[in-house]
Amino acid sequence: MDATGYEDIVCTRLNLYELLMAQLDPDSIVMGKKILSFEENELGVNVCCSDNTIYCGDILVGADGIQSRIRQVLYRTLSKRGLLSRSDKERFTPHYVFVAGVAKQQSPEKYPALKRPFVHFSTVVGPKGTGWHAVNIPDDQICWAMWKPVDRSGLSQEESFENVEFDHTEPVVKSFRSMPCPLGGLMGELVDTTSDDLRSQVYVESRLFDTWYHGRTVLLGDACHSLLPWAGLGEANEIHDAVVLANCLLELKDLSLRNITNAFKDYYAQRYPRVKSQFSSTRTATKLVVGQSFTERLTRYAFLNWLPSSMRQRMFDDHAAYRPQVSFMPKAENRGTASVVPMKPTRRWTEEEVTRRISTVWGRRSTI
Template sequence: MAPGIKVIIVGGGIGGLALAIMLEAAHIDYFVLERSSALRAMGGSIALNACSLRLLEQLGLWQDIQKIAKPIGAFHLRNDDLSFTGTIDFTFGETHYGYYGYVMTRPALFELLKSRVPSTKVLLQKTVVDMVEDDYGVVCWCSDGTEHRGDILVGADGAYSTVRENMYSRLKMQNRLPPGDDRCLKPTHICVLGVSEVLDPNVFPAVRDKFSTFELMLSQSRHCSVWLSPIEGNRISWCYGSKVDAESPSLANNGNWEKTPSKTERLLDDVYGLPTAYGCKVGDIINSTPKDLVSSVLLEEKFFETWHSKRVVLLGDACHKILPFAGQGAVHAMLDGVCLVNLLYELQGASTSEVEMLFQAYHKERSGSARKAVIGSRLFGQFVIAEGRLAHWVRRIALSVLPHCFTRALTDRVMRDRPQLSFLPQIEDRGAAKAWYC
């Protein structure tokens, strides 16, 4: 077991909290530095699959997940006049991998993870501005003047990570940073999203179905897409998406869109009148969403080659920013965490050389899978939302002609990595398609 080391986690998002829960289970000392004044999450829905659900069951969270989530049944792809393009079935998930995919609100998952982390372990309003690592540990300073020491520091602070920025700045000065890692993130899409209030199941019967069927509508004339999915609690999660010009002056630093009610309303104006498979207009679902729960977010992707230095290591979006089309972002942040904690649990000493060897093993084990997730999510997004007649016919042919076994074969490649924490009782692999890690 790790010899009395202390881990500093920078970032109290889903990846940071999941890592904290795993460190708690391993009895490894840690604390979280969160820049916000409160731990909370905005956003619409989030999907988890068997790759992370087996781990969450091992951590004792499986029953709670089932209370806040719906199993995913299928994706239905439609045009904006509701004409049908095709469907992707996912109801084989439980028998094939041991779990259905599940969809829930991001705040619900966040609150569940937050409830398992002692509040004394989370320090709020701590914006890291500088750090130094040496043979004895790592020290970071926050904007409020406080100083924090540990043996290693984990940057779980998102796509625009200040930890990564600081680490890369030092590596660049030493001519040790690959040119690709020095390039800025370029947003490619903008999303406006939210979750409706509780809906009447007599008016919206789809909300009481066992499975959540994603309805994806593509509007070629408006150059946008609308995603709708029933979730637990008789609500519907919605998302408007469109491409953006990465050079647009309306894109601010750190991925923040210049967000005003008027700008958001102008984007949504294009889709208010579109019909839905639920017998209402898109605008009816949007209007049922509390205004303060509507979020706008820019989306980008990038795989970073450099994940660590002496005692600093990156996790989740900080080292592999994945587009959300295939629901892989949160999953791979958790997979990073299980790999890192397993290695920390087996750590024999806390010298710089031993920590660096641990980080090298972490990168070797996780980088290939994360890179494939970045590419796979992009390709799936291009498949489902690409515009033009050719793209339309490719979807029609792929979804109506190719057999279901082809979909399963592709999904098998994604779902085979279902690791667990090595030091906890193991969860049986209940799937017919066995995991790589039993």
């Protein structure tokens, strides 16, 4: 809190979704759609879905995760035209498989950590790159996760992870059912009190793509940069992407391909170097949590037992210093002790100006 001047707030992803959805017009959100392909023309982008519906828009933002269908279609098109870099042609090769969930309300008597006023992250470093953790959160709930290296022994080099069943979590879970939960009981007990819609599986790797945009299509978050989760930087960078991209789009004077490309180029120039610099922090955190070599074990012990708290605080301050803010909302003041990295100057738009620009620039499609 000293670094930023703001308290940390912890909630479940479901609570965050509900909060965000409450700010939006329900009629503008369409759920349950799977994009199969898209194509661009002089008027915009047409998106084709698996239920044979077609949607038209001025731009397409691929924010659909590490297995991004938008990225796959975009890269396939660019590859045919000879416009895709060699590194972006490499296959998806995940390092770890993660299963995470939120258990329903638990008994504070069984899990004393629930009585505490603060959140505690309790992690167990297992053998051979495995591990699990549990976190107490408000409303007597517990977030949990378990991970293990991906076993490629039964996979051919040609086999793709595009068709992996991401909702089929039991093969991973069964390896951890009898493991002791750091907050009490067994990990299997938390899994059994977690509904299917609050349990998910994801394959993760450390990957930074070079191509983030082309034409009227742009990528965001894990779709263009995937960070291993142990540094806690993945979600933060996704939010930063959205903030910077929103600022760039608000500066558009019209919806011509030239201006849209310039906006995407500005977004890339602001975000790519920052994301690239985050990979070193991610690699260090990964070694601390899952590293198994003698050097990595020694480093982990030294970090947890010998590293002065002032140095840990300095590491946090470095991450907290980067705070892009949307230009269409009142600017948040810096209440903390940490310095703030200067952002590219943007005009502060009033609510009336934002409404006018959206109507003037983005409202033109209705007349086409």
